[in-house]
Structure formats: C-alpha cells, structure tokens
Amino acid sequence: MPTRVLWIEDGAKAEVKTYAPPLRTNPRYRLDVALTATEGMERIGQREYDVVIVDIRLEPGSDPYWDKLYRKQTAGSGPARLGLELLRSLLASTDSARRTPVWIRPSTFGVLTIEPEEQIGKDIAALGVTAYCQKELLQDPRALLRLVEQVEKGKSASATN
Amino acid sequence: MLSATVPGLDLPIGIYLVSPDGGFIECNRRAREILGLPASGPIEGSIAARYVNGDDRRQLLTRVQEAEAIGRYLEGVHVRFQVGGRHFWVQDYCRSVRDPVSGAVVAYLGCLSDVDDDSAFVHFFERLPKGLYRLDRHDRIEAVNSSVARILRYPNADALKGKCIEELYVDPSRARELRQKLETEGYVDSERCELKGGSGEPVYVEISAFKLVDELHEYAGREGTVTDVTAEENYRQILDNITIGTYMIEWRNGRHEVVECNDSFARIFGFASSRQMIGQDILERYVSPQRDFPPFEDALREAAKEEKPLLKHRLQIRREGGGEATVEVSTRGYFDQSGMLTKRIGVIRDVTNQVALETLRDDICRIIHVYKTALLVLWYDMLPVLDVLGPDPFAYPHSPEGHYISEDAALAALRSPCRQLLVSLTLPPTERRRIEELSKGTFEALSNARRYLSEALPQGPRSLDDVEDVKYLASEILRVAHSGLADLGEGTGAALSAAAREAGRLTSLMDVHAACDMIAQASYEVSALLQHLESDSEFPGERKVCAMETLVSRSLVNLRQFARSRRVRFRYRLEGETLVCVRQQAVLRALGNLLHNAIKYSWERKLGEPRWVGITMKCERSMVDIEIANYGVPIRRDELDSGVLFRFGTRGDLADDRWRTGTGMGLSDARRVAREHGGDVTIDSVPANRLAARDNYREPFVTTATLSLPVHEREVSQHADQSPLD
Numbered sequence: 102m103p104t105r106v107l108w109i110e111d112g113a114k115a116e117v118k119t120y121a122p123p124l125r126t127n128p129r130y131r132l133d134v135a136l137t138a139t140e141g142m143e144r145i146g147q148r149e150y151d152v153v154i155v156d157i158r159l160e161p162g163s164d165p166y167w168d169k170l171y172r173k174q175t176a177g178s179g180p181a182r183l184g185l186e187l188l189r190s191l192l193a194s195t196d197s198a199r200r201t202p203v204w205i206r207p208s209t210f211g212v213l214t215i216e217p218e219e220q221i222g223k224d225i226a227a228l229g230v231t232a233y234c235q236k237e238l239l240q241d242p243r244a245l246l247r248l249v250e251q252v253e254k255g256k257s258a259s260a261t262n
Numbered sequence: 263m264l265s266a267t268v269p270g271l272d273l274p275i276g277i278y279l280v281s282p283d284g285g286f287i288e289c290n291r292r293a294r295e296i297l298g299l300p301a302s303g304p305i306e307g308s309i310a311a312r313y314v315n316g317d318d319r320r321q322l323l324t325r326v327q328e329a330e331a332i333g334r335y336l337e338g339v340h341v342r343f344q345v346g347g348r349h350f351w352v353q354d355y356c357r358s359v360r361d362p363v364s365g366a367v368v369a370y371l372g373c374l375s376d377v378d379d380d381s382a383f384v385h386f387f388e389r390l391p392k393g394l395y396r397l398d399r400h401d402r403i404e405a406v407n408s409s410v411a412r413i414l415r416y417p418n419a420d421a422l423k424g425k426c427i428e429e430l431y432v433d434p435s436r437a438r439e440l441r442q443k444l445e446t447e448g449y450v451d452s453e454r455c456e457l458k459g460g461s462g463e464p465v466y467v468e469i470s471a472f473k474l475v476d477e478l479h480e481y482a483g484r485e486g487t488v489t490d491v492t493a494e495e496n497y498r499q500i501l502d503n504i505t506i507g508t509y510m511i512e513w514r515n516g517r518h519e520v521v522e523c524n525d526s527f528a529r530i531f532g533f534a535s536s537r538q539m540i541g542q543d544i545l546e547r548y549v550s551p552q553r554d555f556p557p558f559e560d561a562l563r564e565a566a567k568e569e570k571p572l573l574k575h576r577l578q579i580r581r582e583g584g585g586e587a588t589v590e591v592s593t594r595g596y597f598d599q600s601g602m603l604t605k606r607i608g609v610i611r612d613v614t615n616q617v618a619l620e621t622l623r624d625d626i627c628r629i630i631h632v633y634k635t636a637l638l639v640l641w642y643d644m645l646p647v648l649d650v651l652g653p654d655p656f657a658y659p660h661s662p663e664g665h666y667i668s669e670d671a672a673l674a675a676l677r678s679p680c681r682q683l684l685v686s687l688t689l690p691p692t693e694r695r696r697i698e699e700l701s702k703g704t705f706e707a708l709s710n711a712r713r714y715l716s717e718a719l720p721q722g723p724r725s726l727d728d729v730e731d732v733k734y735l736a737s738e739i740l741r742v743a744h745s746g747l748a749d750l751g752e753g754t755g756a757a758l759s760a761a762a763r764e765a766g767r768l769t770s771l772m773d774v775h776a777a778c779d780m781i782a783q784a785s786y787e788v789s790a791l792l793q794h795l796e797s798d799s800e801f802p803g804e805r806k807v808c809a810m811e812t813l814v815s816r817s818l819v820n821l822r823q824f825a826r827s828r829r830v831r832f833r834y835r836l837e838g839e840t841l842v843c844v845r846q847q848a849v850l851r852a853l854g855n856l857l858h859n860a861i862k863y864s865w866e867r868k869l870g871e872p873r874w875v876g877i878t879m880k881c882e883r884s885m886v887d888i889e890i891a892n893y894g895v896p897i898r899r900d901e902l903d904s905g906v907l908f909r910f911g912t913r914g915d916l917a918d919d920r921w922r923t924g925t926g927m928g929l930s931d932a933r934r935v936a937r938e939h940g941g942d943v944t945i946d947s948v949p950a951n952r953l954a955a956r957d958n959y960r961e962p963f964v965t966t967a968t969l970s971l972p973v974h975e976r977e978v979s980q981h982a983d984q985s986p987l988d
Contacts, residue, residue, distance in 0.1 A: 117727065117730075118727075118730050121727070121730070122730050122731045122733070122734035122735075123734060125714075125727075125731050126710060126711065126714045126718075126731050126734055126735055126738075127710055127714075128710055128713050128714065128717075242734065
C-alpha cells in the first residue's frame with residue numbers, strides 16, 4: 102500500500118512545480134494537496150493519512166473559524182501563522198466538543214515552512230512535532246520527499262519504542 | 263390737598279403732580295421752569311409730550327409699579343426731555359397717588375432736576391461698546407457698565423456688582439498675576455485673559471486698567487476697560503493648533519522680521535510659542551541665507567508679476583536647539599515701487615519626513631532601474647540557450663519574440679517523446695536482472711519511471727503538472743544513466759539515454775521559454791512598479807484635454823509586443839473624438855494595466871488559433887467607457903462581489919493559473935487613477951459558455967474591465983447644445 106501523504110501548503114500552486122514530482126512519480130506515495138486551512142481540515146476529516154506536511158503561513162479558506170483567526174492574526178504586527186494554529190487544534194486541543202481522528206499523532210506531522218527554526222522551533226516542539234524543513238531559494242526538489250521520509254522514519258522509531 | 267400744596271413748594275427742585283395719563287394737575291415754580299410751562303396759573307397739556315422717546319414714560323411707570331410693589335419709590339431715573347426743540351436730561355423721582363378706598367392710581371407725584379451735563383456722561387458710558395469697570399480695594403466689582411454685562415453674558419450690570427473678580431477668572435492665579443502687575447507697575451495694558459461667562463462658557467477679554475490709590479497711596483482698587491476678543495481668540499487658537507505655520511514677515515530696520523506668526527510656525531523652528539519667534543530676523547533661521555534667499559526672492563518676484571502666490575518652495579532651516587529641517591513655503595510677496603520685498607504673508611509646512619521618504623523612493627527607483635536592466639540582459643542571454651536546445655517546436659514562425667507556450671502545445675510536443683521513453687524503459691528481463699544486481703537504486707529509479715509512465719501517463723501528459731513529472735523523470739533517468747547505464751548493454755543504454763535526453767530537452771526548452779516569458783512579464787511589472795512609484799511625484803494639476811481614442815491607440819501600441827508574444831490579437835474600432843481632461847501618463851498607465859491583464863489571462867479558443875482581446879468605447883453624455891474584454895482565466899464571483907481584487911497587492915485566486923506572475927497592483931492603480939479623475943474601474947467575469955455553471959472555474963470566462971472617465975465639459979455642453987428639444 103502506498104504511503105498516503107497530505108501536503109497543506111498555500112504556496113503549493115507555485116511550489117508544487119518544484120517539490121511534488123519526486124512524490125508523484127514515486128509509486129510508494131500517494132500525494133494530496135490542500136491549499137488552505139479549511140481544505141486541510143476537511144481532508145484530514147475525510148481519510149487517514151500516514152504523513153501530513155503543514156506549512157505555517159496558510160490562507161484561511163472558507164471556514165469562518167479560520168477566517169476570523171486569520172483576520173485577528175493579520176491585524177497584529179506579525180504574519181498569520183494558521184499552520185501553527187491548525188497543528189495546535191489537532192494536537193493540543195482542549196475542546197472536548199472537537200473530535201480529533203484517532204490516527205492523529207505528533208509523529209504523523211512534519212513542517213515545511215519559510216519560517217526559520219529559531220522562530221517556530223519551540224512552538225512545534227511543544228506540540229511534539231520534530232520533523233522540520235525550512236524552505237530555501239534554489240532548494241533541492243527532493244526536500245519534500247526527504248521530509249516525508251523523515252516523518253516515516255520518526256513514526257517507525259516511535260512505534261518500535 | 264396735594265394740588266393746593268405743590269405750587270407753594272418753592273424749592274430748587276421741580277415738583278409735579280400729573281394725572282395717570284400725564285395731564286398736568288399742578289407744578290411748582292422750578293418744575294414749570296424745567297418743563298417750559300407758564301410761570302403761574304392753570305397748566306394745559308401732558309408731561310408725556312415732554313419725553314423725547316414716548317416709550318420711556320411707559321417704562322418709567324412700570325418701574326414705579328415694580329418699586330412700589332416692594333415698598334420703595336422710583337429714584338433717580340434719567341430721562342431725556344424736550345422743550346421748545348431743546349433736548350436735555352432730567353433726573354426723576356416718582357411715586358403714585360392712590361384712592362384710599364379703591365387703591366386705584368389717581369395721580370403721580372414726582373420731583374425732577376435738570377441734570378443735563380451729568381447725565382450725558384453717564385449715558386455715554388452706559389452705551390459705550392467697550393466694557394468699563396471699577397473694583398474696590400478688595401477687588402470686588404463696584405461699578406460696571408452694561409457692556410461688561412453683555413461681554414460676560416450676564417443679564418445686567420447689577421448681576422455683577424459685588425462679585426470678587428477672581429471668581430470670574432478660569433484661572434484665578436491669572437487674576438492675582440494682574441493685580442501684582444498693577445500694584446508694581448501702576449497699570450496693565452491689553453492683557454488677554456480667559457473669564458467665565460454667565461453660564462460658565464469661556465469668554466476671552468483684553469483688559470487695560472490703572473491702579474487707584476487712597477490718600478495714603480495704598481492700593482484702593484482699579485478702573486479700566488474690558489474688550490471682548492472671544493472670536494479673535496478662537497481664530498487664534500485654531501491657527502495655533504493647526505500643524506501649518508502661518509506668518510507675516512516685514513522688512514524692518516534692514517531685517518526680514520517676523521511680525522506675526524502662530525505657535526505652529528514657532529514650533530517648526532524649534533520654539534515653544536509664537537512670542538519667542540516674533541521679532542526675529544527670519545534669515546538668521548536659514549541654513550544658508552546666501553544660497554537660499556536670492557532664488558527664493560526671485561521666485562516670489564516672478565509669482566508676484568503674475569499676481570499669484572509662490573507655492574511649495576522648499577527651504578532649509580535651522581531649528582533652535584540643533585538640527586535642520588526642510589520646510590515647504592507657500593507665500594505671497596509684496597514689493598514696493600523700487601522692487602524691494604517689503605512684506606510676505608504665507609504658510610509653511612515641515613516636510614522633512616516627506617523629503618526623507620522621497621529620497622528613499624528615489625533610491626528604490628534607482629535600484630529598480632538596475633533590476634530592469636538586469637532582466638533585459640537575462641532575457642537576451644536566454645536566446646542562445648534556446649538555440650543550443652533546438653530544434654524548437656515552440657518557436658512560432660509569426661512571432662519571433664514569442665516565448666509563451668500554451669498548455670496544449672506543451673502536451674502535444676511531449677506525447678511522442680514520452681511514448682519513446684516508455685518503450686526504452688521496457689527492458690528485456692535479462693537486462694532488468696542485470697541492473698538490479700548492479701545497482702538497487704538505479705533499478706528502483708527506472709522501475710518507478712516505467713510504472714509511472716505506463717500507469718499514470720499511458721497517453722502522455724495531460725496537464726502542466728504531468729509535464730513537471732516528465733521533466734523530473736527525465737532528469738532522474740539521465741542522472742542514473744551517468745552513473746550506472748554504462749554497464750548496460752550498449753544498445754539499451756544508448757536508447758534509454760537518447761529517449762531521456764529528448765524528453766529532457768523538450769521540457770528544458772519549455773522551461774527556458776517559460777523563463778523568458780516570466781522575465782518579459784517581470785520586466786513589465788517592474789516598469790509598472792517604477793511608473794507607480796514615480797507617479798507620486800507627478801504634480802496633480804497637470805491635466806490636459808485630449809482625445810480618448812488617441813490614448814487608447816497609444817496604449818495598444820505600447821502593449822503590441824507583449825500581445826504578439828502571447829499570440830493575442832486586438833479587436834477594436836475607435837472612431838470619432840471624445841475629449842477628456844486627464845493626466846495623460848496616468849491614464850495611459852491605467853489603460854496599460856487593464857490591457858496587460860487582459861492579454862496575460864487570455865486562453866486560446868482552439869489549438870493554434872490566436873487569442874483575442876476586444877476593446878470598445880462607449881460614450882454616454884457625460885462619461886466615456888472603455889471596455890476591455892478577454893476570453894480566458896475566470897475571476898471568482900466572491901472576489902468580484904467583495905471588491906478584494908482592487909486591494910493593492912492582491913491577486914485573484916485563479917490568477918496564478920499556469921504559473922502566471924504578477925504583483926497585484928495593476929487593478930488598484932487603474933482604479934485609483936480613474937477615481938482621481940472622477941471616474942472608476944469596474945470588473946465583471948462571466949462564463950464564456952452561457953449555459954455553463956457560473957461557478958465552474960475550469961471553463962473559460964469572458965472578463966470585462968471597464969474604465970470610465972468623465973467627458974470634458976466643453977464636449978458635454980456641445981452635445982447638450984446639439985440635442986433636439988422636446
């Protein structure tokens with residue numbers, strides 16, 4: 102069975118050109134792309150993924166919850182980090198009314214973002230997410246593939262433990 | 263009894279007895295003298311006829327009633343009488359005589375004295391528009407005229423009498439300050455103070471007063487004048503609180519002396535208030551008077567010749583306490599007959615921050631110019647790369663500068679190489695085993711490629727994403743070919759390499775074309791950004807009357823090359839002459855933005871057919887509409903309804919279809935230009951197929967951008983003249 106990968110990435114329309122082919126042409130993987138926080142949550146609700154890669158700077162999409170959060174964050178001085186909020190809502194939610202799928206675990210997630218590690222590292226580590234890759238100019242097209250492999254490796258290590 | 267008594271009262275004061283309607287009953291000798299009556303005998307006529315103002319008697323009787331109601335008499339009222347053409351003042355004391363049974367008034371008994379000289383002064387002071395007042399030694403109000411009551415919004419002068427003056431001051435310490443000054447200097451002159459009006463409202467007055475002293479030369483109070491300056495003070499405060507400095511400078515004693523200014527003017531020069539600035543020689547505040555004043559004076563003279571003020575002249579000034587500032591001066595100069603600058607009145611504005619921003623903008627513009635040049639060089643450098651990668655199936659014979667590859671053309675070109683690649687990857691079992699033995703990585707790469715091509719792309723690529731995948735596979739095959747295929751059989755290895763090379767060559771060609779296209783677009787966007795930045799320095803008043811058709815034609819010429827590179831044709835018909843009064847460069851930029859978008863987002867209707875952009879012009883009486891329509895990328899309905907597309911830096915959700923680049927400033931800039939001219943830009947986007955769903959954004963849409971501008975008034979009035987009468 103191929104590894105099912107979800108990539109939640111608002112820049113995917115442009116970046117898919119660079120990072121997606123190594124995954125798409127490899128029969129070991131099945132890649133789905135979500136362009137917004139709303140779409141990402143919908144995909145997660147629809148099926149189980151083996152690996153979920155999340156961008157930190159995400160567009161909200163049509164869900165008023167994410168839209169409100171986005172407006173609130175962009176009203177401040179910094180950029181909107183909806184990807185981080187998405188991870189928090191999945192991995193650290195205290196809202197008992199919110200049903201999180203049972204397959205959701207920190208080891209399933211990786212972060213591919215333009216945010217440097219010193220700015221985002223602590224936040225994602227606090228959620229238990231350790232697979233991280235910073236987007237760079239003229240990056241190896243296999244960066245996404247490598248990050249997915251890193252998440253897979255982390256998952257099998259945690260399963261062994 | 264009274265009528266018998268009165269004539270015998272030979273006193274130096276006039277005594278009179280009159281009926282309620284004023285008819286004389288009896289008068290003593292002095293009253294007869296004052297009132298011009300016969301010295302003896304019966305008296306005819308009425309006292310009412312002696313009043314200069316008939317109303318005065320009615321008022322006097324009313325006051326008699328009021329006084330008697332509280333058990334008093336009417337005392338010492340000044341009344342103006344006339345006898346034989348002479349007007350004079352009398353002081354009147356009066357009471358009523360009543361019937362002891364009914365209580366009705368049967369007569370009025372009074373006495374009067376001729377006080378003409380005395381009363382003239384009292385009356386004069388009473389009616390002065392300026393307030394007069396006197397305070398006692400404890401600064402209590404002893405006397406005020408009615409003007410003081412009017413100025414302080416009190417009902418009458420009596421309402422103020424006895425008040426301590428400090429009570430009337432908004433800031434009592436200011437009252438004490440004035441008292442101190444009076445005691446030490448003997449007088450105060452034109453001191454401006456804020457007092458409390460009768461209802462607590464602020465009243466600004468100017469006070470002048472001198473000290474009164476007793477026989478021991480001790481302070482015994484003061485007398486002075488009060489002038490209402492509330493309106494003037496309010497204006498002064500408005501002027502002081504605006505951020506623009508206002509001033510008057512006069513040539514006095516060989517200096518350009520500041521004679522009037524507001525606090526903002528003083529603050530611009532680093533002073534706290536106008537008082538510190540008044541009297542200064544303004545040239546001493548210039549950073550370089552020798553360098554800056556002569557051209558300033560010349561410019562003032564030139565403006566004065568045209569009877570205009572000099573506008574927005576910049577000067578460098580020194581600020582008190584250190585530092586320099588740039589000010590923008592708008593002023594009118596006054597010259598005497600010898601040509602000497604005698605006076606100037608104007609306003610100044612601190613534009614130091616604006617100058618810094620302008621400098622930054624100019625620096626950015628210079629850098630952008632460098633990037634624009636770099637982009638052009640890069641574009642030319644790409645051409646030999648295309649030659650090396652040839653033969654090039656994407657170079658359109660009719661469009662040598664064309665580098666845009668349609669999706670259909672890209673997919674068609676790759677079909678055969680993909681088939682060839684798949685055939686080459688289908689290796690005989692013996693060779694597959696050999697590769698597997700030699701290198702697991704190579705085997706896996708080739709197996710993955712074959713599986714993907716045969717399962718996912720059996721008919722070749724179907725989308726631009728597939729093209730990217732083919733490019734990646736080709737590069738992977740070439741990578742392993744360099745390392746491992748040498749060990750394969752010569753024929754197999756060569757065939758596989760050749761197939762991968764051809765696929766790689768074609769996808770590389772596509773990339774180079776895409777890069778050229780991106781560079782050309784980026785170059786256009788950079789130019790647009792440059793124009794946008796530079797447009798801020800454009801003087802907003804420079805509007806000229808021109809034909810709208812000419813502007814549209816010029817923008818079509820400007821965009822011709824870009825349209826050819828995208829195989830886009832313009833469909834237009836421009837006739838007649840519709841005049842508009844506009845900033846031409848700005849409107850050309852707005853039209854260019856809309857045309858560029860229309861070209862960029864156009865699709866082919868059929869493979870190989872040119873795209874089109876339609877331009878139509880409609881003139882309703884007062885507005886001219888230029889509609890620019892294209893067939894291609896849709897705009898989402900929610901984006902149209904919310905107006906989000908007109909936000910600076912925002913692009914439509916579907917705008918990066920096929921990796922089109924853009925800055926998202928064209929529409930907002932075009933609308934800004936249109937609105938500056940009293941017009942607007944609107945957008946609509948509907949499915950090209952009328953039967954298609956309005957939210958099926960995979961299908962082509964017809965998008966129409968409309969630039970509306972007001973027709974020049976002269977033309978509107980001509981149309982109005984020519985219109986038939988009802």
